[in-house]
Amino acid sequence: MASYFRPASLEEALVIRADADVMPIAGGTDVYPAKVSRAGWGDMSHKDVLDISAITSLRGLSQSDTHWRLGALVTWSEVARASLPASLRGLQQAAREVGGVQIQNRGTVAGNICTASPAGDGAPNLLALDAEIELASRTGTRRVAMRDFITGYRQTACRPDELVTAILIPKLPEQAEAIFLKLGARRYLVISIAMVSALAVCDGAGRILDVRLAVGACSATPQRLASLEQALIGEPIAGAGAKVGKQHLAHLSPIDDVRGSAAYRLDAALTLVRDALDGLAGSARRAA
Ligand SMILES: Cc1cc2nc3c(=O)[nH]c(=O)nc-3n(C[C@H](O)[C@H](O)[C@H](O)COP(=O)(O)OP(=O)(O)OC[C@H]3O[C@@H](n4cnc5c(N)ncnc54)[C@H](O)[C@@H]3O)c2cc1C
Known part of the structure; x- marks a missing residue:
């Protein structure tokens, strides 16, 4: 028991x-x-449970x-x-x-x-x-x-x-913008095939001062795209999506499963990264 x-x-x-x-x-x-x-x-084993939901100091x-x-x-x-x-x-x-x-x-x-x-x-x-x-x-x-x-x-x-x-x-400078894009087999209640979180800080002229790109569901653990992040520093955010190439995602190791093949996942991640940067460019334009 x-x-x-x-x-x-x-x-x-x-x-x-x-x-x-x-x-x-x-x-x-x-x-x-x-x-x-x-x-x-058939595995009926279960551990003792430590329910932390009543600990009010963990809320908020x-x-x-x-x-x-x-x-x-x-x-x-x-x-x-x-x-x-x-x-x-x-x-x-x-x-x-x-x-x-x-x-x-x-x-x-x-x-x-x-x-x-x-x-x-x-x-x-x-x-x-x-x-x-x-x-x-x-x-x-x-x-x-x-x-x-x-x-x-x-x-x-x-x-x-x-x-x-x-x-x-x-906390980041107030001009920091972020976006999250997730691809699944349908819109809601779905496990991601690939996902991208992107964040950028740009100067008044729309040049990238700081950019972070993280891809999920394409490796055992989520991965930052460090070489792409470095390559984009100082570049205009407008058009940054077009600078993304397959080489920037080469360290990802997606699996084949029922939701998609490894090749499909990589292709989807590439498109999501480009779309995310385009989305950030749109946000920067609107904020300017
Ligand atoms: C129908 C359905 C749809 C879902 N859709 C999504 C989805 O779209 N995207 C997604 O990412 N997830 C999804 N999930 C998974 C899940 O809802 C999320 O991962 C959720 O955020 C888990 O939080 P929880 O508090 O319920 O975790 P729990 O189930 O309470 O715990 C999850 C794990 O974390 C450990 N844990 C929890 N809190 C702590 C703590 N404070 N310290 C140490 N260990 C801890 C537990 O021991 C356990 O191993 C879905 C689940 C269901 C059932």
Whole structure:
């Protein structure tokens, strides 16, 4: 018989986490379908559950002078509805496309990255935003850069005695613009075939000062396009999409599956990157 813990404080939760082999649950929208799926294949085993949803200190979206802070219980709906700067628009676009409204109301951004699915919509956005993940254990708190948090297919840097307590997103200059594009077999309730999160900061003349491009669902973990980012610095954002070539995506390693072949995924990612840069150029034009 499995135990179900639902502590009201982080301190209590961390004691449980340190002392027992428990499965943390926030919204449960990944955990429960996975459990049902395993049971369907005859695996009836289940771990004790550590439900963190009553820990009020993990709720809420706030800001300091330097960062936006998403508590570990911040849901996709909260992100979608929040008043946020244009640099977080990609994350908000993802929030409106994750599952359907019921999933958005329960599912958390932190739960999404802890699942570390290659098709998770949160990760490319947080990678482009240079987010940091705050982790707590009984021995203290540490921060891990998003680029180091997802360590492999469904693997993260979160230790068995730790919980994610928050996602920290550095603030960017106010002219920063972001966009998220996702290709699936249909418009809603769909697992991505490829997705791109793009962010750019341009000067008054429309030249790129900073650009970040992250591709998801095309490798075991989301990937930044570092060589393309470097090549675009100083270039005009208008027409930047036309400068993207296959060589910039050469380090991606997509798989063949029922949703699409590896070649199709790469082709889709190339088109999405170009479209994302064109979209950012449009935003920069409108803002000028
Ligand atoms: C019908 C449906 C549609 C979906 N559509 C999408 C989609 O379009 N895009 C997408 O990306 N995802 C989708 N998902 C997946 C899921 O809804 C999201 O990944 C969601 O954000 C998960 O958050 P959660 O709070 O429900 O996570 P949970 O299910 O509670 O947990 C997920 C994982 O994270 C761990 N975890 C959770 N919180 C913490 C914490 N604070 N510290 C340490 N570990 C933690 C859990 O142990 C578990 O391993 C869909 C799911 C369903 C059922």
